Amino acid sequence: MHAPDASSARSLQAQGIGVAFAGLRALHGVNLALRPGQVLGLIGPNGAGKTTMVNVLTGFQAPTQGQVVLNGQVMNGRGAHTFRRQGIARTFQAGRLFKDLSVLDNLAVTGVALGASRPEAEQQAWHLLERLKLTPLAPRGAGALPYTDERRVAIARALMRSPQYLLLDEPAAGMSEHEASDLAANVRDMARELNCGVLLIEHNVRMVLETCEYIVVLDSGEVIEKGTPEAIRHSAVVRHAYMGTTADVPEEAEAVLG
Numbered sequence: 309m310h311a312p313d314a315s316s317a318r319s320l321q322a323q324g325i326g327v328a329f330a331g332l333r334a335l336h337g338v339n340l341a342l343r344p345g346q347v348l349g350l351i352g353p354n355g356a357g358k359t360t361m362v363n364v365l366t367g368f369q370a371p372t373q374g375q376v377v378l379n380g381q382v383m384n385g386r387g388a389h390t391f392r393r394q395g396i397a398r399t400f401q402a403g404r405l406f407k408d409l410s411v412l413d414n415l416a417v418t419g420v421a422l423g424a425s426r427p428e429a430e431q432q433a434w435h436l437l438e439r440l441k442l443t444p445l446a447p448r449g450a451g452a453l454p455y456t457d458e459r460r461v462a463i464a465r466a467l468m469r470s471p472q473y474l475l476l477d478e479p480a481a482g483m484s485e486h487e488a489s490d491l492a493a494n495v496r497d498m499a500r501e502l503n504c505g506v507l508l509i510e511h512n513v514r515m516v517l518e519t520c521e522y523i524v525v526l527d528s529g530e531v532i533e534k535g536t537p538e539a540i541r542h543s544a545v546v547r548h549a550y551m552g553t554t555a556d557v558p559e560e561a562e563a564v565l566g
């Protein structure tokens with residue numbers, strides 16, 4: 309294991325990450341760095357390795373190679389709970405809310421589990437629900453929420469205790485363009501207000517191009533391109549990766565191609 313370099317101060321870094329599942333190479337030599345306040349996009353065709361990357365960066369998956377470095381500290385060998393306590397939060401493709409609890413309690417118990425007193429946790433829960441325009445949902449049972457509300461509540465819950473880094477795994481899935489663009493605006497605002505680094509994974513490439521200042525593109529477990537939205541929009545490599553996935557040009561490729 310290498311000592312982290314000086315540039316890893318105040319960032320969440322993947323350094324040479326590889327993951328193999330019984331011979332299947334899900335990730336290979338992936339590097340990326342997320343800084344506080346930055347909104348970084350991670351895109352790629354189905355099976356590219358995006359969720360595996362989020363799992364590695366949040367302690368849910370141990371890398372086979374490479375290291376995760378948080379603000380200069382190597383995180384390998386620590387569990388997901390430690391990552392969360394140290395300020396790395398995430399959402400899942402499925403909301404994974406506590407279905408038997410109200411929306412408010414989903415946030416409050418998370419705050420308490422992370423070390424807040426119950427009154428502190430409730431106060432922050434109300435604040436986040438208000439900030440994300442979710443206050444009317446507070447007393448509702450989380451198990452009965454429509455899918456898109458479940459996603460929004462999952463983001464609010466991930467923001468409890470003000471994480472330094474937030475990793476969003478397809479937060480806009482199932483949302484209309486209008487809802488996705490509303491969510492994108494919220495994500496940008498929260499990143500700025502909380503000085504939180506956000507890694508956004510989305511099949512909705514249009515949303516990523518509009519929301520992120522920098523984008524990393526994975527294909528078959530490797531970084532095939534990185535750059536500004538403008539560079540990604542015009543990348544022949546990205547175009548090829550998306551075009552190659554199906555006979556029809558998928559919606560996300562259309563967005564990339566502009």
Ligand SMILES: Nc1ncnc2c1ncn2[C@@H]1O[C@H](COP(=O)(O)OP(=O)(O)OP(=O)(O)O)[C@@H](O)[C@H]1O
Pocket residue numbers: 329332333334352353354355356357358359360361
């Ligand atoms: N736990 C696992 N065991 C075995 N193979 C896995 C496991 N998790 C992921 N994979 C495989 O690793 C590769 C990358 O999967 P991953 O879910 O990270 O891709 P993705 O880019 O998030 O895909 P999608 O956009 O379809 O969600 C795929 O081939 C997948 O089948």
